[in-house]
Amino acid sequence: MKFPGHRKIKHYFPVSAPKPELPRFEVDPRRDTYVVGLDQVIVDVVAKVDDTFLQQHGIGKGLSNLVEHDKADRIYQQLLSLGAISDHFAGGTIGNTVHNYSVLADDKSVLLGVMSANITLGSPAYHYLCHTSSKVDLNHLQAVQGDVGRGITLITPDGERTFVIDPGDMDQLTAAGIPAELVTNASALVLSAYPLRASGQPIIAAMQHSLQLANKAEVPVVMSLGTRHLVEELRSSIQQTASQHVQILAMNEQEAEALTGQADPLLAAETILEWVDMVLITAGADGLYLCGYTDEALKRETSHPIKSGSLADFNRYEFSRPMLRRDCRQPLKVYSHIDPYLGGPERIANTNGAGDGALAALLHDMAANHHHRQLQPMSSKHEQPYLAYSSFAQICKYANRVSYEILVQFASRLSKGLPEREDSLEEAYWER
Ligand SMILES: Nc1ncnc2c1ncn2[C@@H]1O[C@H](COP(=O)(O)OP(=O)(O)OP(=O)(O)O)[C@@H](O)[C@H]1O
Ligand SMILES: Nc1nc2c(ncn2[C@@H]2O[C@H](CO)[C@@H](O)[C@H]2O)c(=O)[nH]1
Numbered sequence: 537m538k539f540p541g542h543r544k545i546k547h548y549f550p551v552s553a554p555k556p557e558l559p560r561f562e563v564d565p566r567r568d569t570y571v572v573g574l575d576q577v578i579v580d581v582v583a584k585v586d587d588t589f590l591q592q593h594g595i596g597k598g599l600s601n602l603v604e605h606d607k608a609d610r611i612y613q614q615l616l617s618l619g620a621i622s623d624h625f626a627g628g629t630i631g632n633t634v635h636n637y638s639v640l641a642d643d644k645s646v647l648l649g650v651m652s653a654n655i656t657l658g659s660p661a662y663h664y665l666c667h668t669s670s671k672v673d674l675n676h677l678q679a680v681q682g683d684v685g686r687g688i689t690l691i692t693p694d695g696e697r698t699f700v701i702d703p704g705d706m707d708q709l710t711a712a713g714i715p716a717e718l719v720t721n722a723s724a725l726v727l728s729a730y731p732l733r734a735s736g737q738p739i740i741a742a743m744q745h746s747l748q749l750a751n752k753a754e755v756p757v758v759m760s761l762g763t764r765h766l767v768e769e770l771r772s773s774i775q776q777t778a779s780q781h782v783q784i785l786a787m788n789e790q791e792a793e794a795l796t797g798q799a800d801p802l803l804a805a806e807t808i809l810e811w812v813d814m815v816l817i818t819a820g821a822d823g824l825y826l827c828g829y830t831d832e833a834l835k836r837e838t839s840h841p842i843k844s845g846s847l848a849d850f851n852r853y854e855f856s857r858p859m860l861r862r863d864c865r866q867p868l869k870v871y872s873h874i875d876p877y878l879g880g881p882e883r884i885a886n887t888n889g890a891g892d893g894a895l896a897a898l899l900h901d902m903a904a905n906h907h908h909r910q911l912q913p914m915s916s917k918h919e920q921p922y923l924a925y926s927s928f929a930q931i932c933k934y935a936n937r938v939s940y941e942i943l944v945q946f947a948s949r950l951s952k953g954l955p956e957r958e959d960s961l962e963e964a965y966w967e968r
Contacts, residue, residue: 580627608702636896638671707737720753889948
């Protein structure tokens with residue numbers, strides 16, 4: 537487990553203790569620190585098109601359009617004949633997140649989903665496996681006869697991305713195949729709201745089952761919302777799932793507005809904190825917000841400039857560490873915001889997956905906390921049952937930094953971790 541922050545100071549985080557045995561790729565739930573992701577396994581097929589292509593096929597721009605296999609195949613064949621397909625990447629919003637987590641933490645994660653039983657060269661399943669970190673344990677994927685999902689990613693000249701999702705067998709994940717011990721010993725269970733639109737498909741029950749397992753074992757559940765129209769479509773079901781089963785929600789500002797009716801991320805966060813314990817809201821060129829709870833007696837005042845928006849002095853206690861609301865004697869809502877790292881890249885290669893990257897950073901910090909608590913239970917860091925190792929403010933910095941890394945590369949998944957020590961002029965970024 538790599539340490540998630542404070543890169544320039546010596547710390548007592550036991551990261552370099554020699555491993556007594558040969559490393560194993562398969563997660564051992566009694567010994568390893570890992571997060572579990574449950575997702576629709578999807579390969580992103582990237583193609584450049586113009587707007588008329590979208591109109592011709594009746595595809596909603598900027599959305600994730602779930603279509604019938606025959607229609608998706610017609611689109612795919614047309615793109616092939618036009619020579620418009622540039623790449624195949626492993627995708628799926630949670631697949632991306634656990635892959636990024638494993639790259640950042642240099643440690644294991646588990647992906648629960650489906651995989652084709654018979655894989656041929658060049659098939660969607662083949663591309664998926666080629667582009668997934670070897671630290672993501674794929675031993676618990678369930679075999680299906682058909683293909684994994686295909687996410688045709690249509691890029692229009694304005695840089696906007698539109699998905700055409702051919703589900704294949706991606707929704708055939710069954711509850712019976714969910715390995716209970718893996719879920720109940722995880723640092724976190726992470727899933728998205730996307731499977732909620734697969735009504736009548738086995739993945740809904742698989743999702744419910746894993747949520748119940750995690751809730752019973754008090755494993756933090758993290759849910760990312762996917763995309764705005766999904767939230768508009770499934771608002772009440774998402775709200776209900778969140779307040780019953782989820783501790784941490786992640787979304788962008790449009791999804792936050794669709795969920796709460798509040799266009800202002802701070803006001804949206806204030807509402808969302810009535811349902812869950814922590815919320816990450818990414819806001820594109822406006823950076824990101826991390827909001828949650830701490831105990832009144834444990835609050836820590838920021839040394840950063842105080843900010844006001846729709847809430848006055850909202851970041852005053854952003855140096856506090858996040859807690860579950862129920863663990864606070866006197867819960868205090870804490871809000872933190874950060875502008876994009878270095879003001880954002882000079883040239884953005886791709887914004888797809890920037891939010892998934894930010895969430896991976898938050899998961900890394902949470903898993904590091906879990907890991908440290910196992911190794912140093914008497915440490916003062918664990919006098920209270922904190923949700924994460926770092927403060928709200930520090931996690932914001934880390935999440936923002938990771939998003940930047942995605943923005944400057946073409947793919948939506950990280951291909952390498954962050955530098956151990958930042959060499960840039962902004963080296964001071966990591967110092968307090
Ligand atoms: N135009 C931009 N300029 C500077 N930084 C940006 C820009 N767009 C995104 N970012 C950075 O990336 C982070 C995440 O971006 P965004 O809010 O677009 O995520 P998202 O819509 O959830 O992405 P996805 O769903 O594709 O993963 C932001 O919090 C910010 O740090
Ligand atoms: N799980 C899931 N991921 C999706 C869906 N639509 C788009 N994505 C993924 O979202 C990612 C970008 O955040 C891409 O890599 C897409 O594969 C969907 O319906 N389900």
